[in-house]
Amino acid sequence: MSAVLEPDTPTVLVYRGSEIARYGFGDPHPFGTDRHDVFQKELETEDLGAAIAYASPRRATVDELMLFHTADYIDHVSRKSQSGRGYLDEGDTPAFPGVFDAASDVVGTTLAAVDAIMAGEVRRAFVPIAGLHHAARERAAGFCVFNDCGVAAEYLRRNYGLKRIAYVDIDAHHGDGMFYGFEDDPDLIFADIHEDGRHLYPGTGAESETGTGRARGTKLNLSLPPGADDAEFRRAWRRVEAYLDAARPEFILFQCGADSLEGDPITHLCLTEQAHADAAATLCRLADKHCEGRIVGTGGGGYNRRNLARAWTRVVRSFAEAG
Numbered sequence: 001m002s003a004v005l006e007p008d009t010p011t012v013l014v015y016r017g018s019e020i021a022r023y024g025f026g027d028p029h030p031f032g033t034d035r036h037d038v039f040q041k042e043l044e045t046e047d048l049g050a051a052i053a054y055a056s057p058r059r060a061t062v063d064e065l066m067l068f069h070t071a072d073y074i075d076h077v078s079r080k081s082q083s084g085r086g087y088l089d090e091g092d093t094p095a096f097p098g099v100f101d102a103a104s105d106v107v108g109t110t111l112a113a114v115d116a117i118m119a120g121e122v123r124r125a126f127v128p129i130a131g132l133h134h135a136a137r138e139r140a141a142g143f144c145v146f147n148d149c150g151v152a153a154e155y156l157r158r159n160y161g162l163k164r165i166a167y168v169d170i171d172a173h174h175g176d177g178m179f180y181g182f183e184d185d186p187d188l189i190f191a192d193i194h195e196d197g198r199h200l201y202p203g204t205g206a207e208s209e210t211g212t213g214r215a216r217g218t219k220l221n222l223s224l225p226p227g228a229d230d231a232e233f234r235r236a237w238r239r240v241e242a243y244l245d246a247a248r249p250e251f252i253l254f255q256c257g258a259d260s261l262e263g264d265p266i267t268h269l270c271l272t273e274q275a276h277a278d279a280a281a282t283l284c285r286l287a288d289k290h291c292e293g294r295i296v297g298t299g300g301g302g303y304n305r306r307n308l309a310r311a312w313t314r315v316v317r318s319f320a321e322a323g
Ligand SMILES: [Zn+2]
Pocket: 171, 172, 173, 257, 259, 300, 301, 302
């Protein structure tokens, strides 16, 4: 499926547009609709030149949503989107008018990134407002309505016949929607470094959680204590690297939530943006070795605006520098 890239061909596609920018919950919710523009402005100052190109969002169809989500849950979001009142879950994720379309645009854009890579247009892509990792197959959770990475993993299987998809998550929160959504699936390669669930939402992701049934022992959850810094992250990351190298994925989905950086208003980790840059560079090397370079980065969480702008920009820079 991959094409040989000309030297002057952009190596990273970055998705931008009001369709994904509007996914957010308004002031004073930490997941505001300003996050997209804060990142895009920072990226513009980085001068990555011809290494990056921009692409526009697209909307996921209901059939695509149903690759991961239940029909009942999709109907629930559709109804709440019309009234725009109340919560989609127990009180973290408010409904708003048009939330169905906004959440479908996030999913569709991650799928567009997958399509561009599988068509050989580029080898890396980044979607800032995406990586909504708490959404379960049958419910919203933790600011996440539809799980774009969950849909993307199923989409890669159905549309492209890939089997071994890796999901790698360095957001401060455990990616519970992805973990439990594929808990018994040994071919969904899962590695997640997060703040210890005894101190942070959603409370899951203990190291003893390695999968169930046929997948028992195949997934990697690594917890960091509150206050953990880059050195502690690097120790955990070496295990992720060895795990992924042994697992030989065919495609990598990277959730690089910036709420693991010091100064986030709702978490307690103390990483710097260098952790995100280094993780992205390593993943590109692994992608080159095992899966023709194919990696999609998604922004995930991050509520300190400077942190998300810097961390995501460094991820894009690492993608670009990896060629
Ligand atoms: Zn988070």
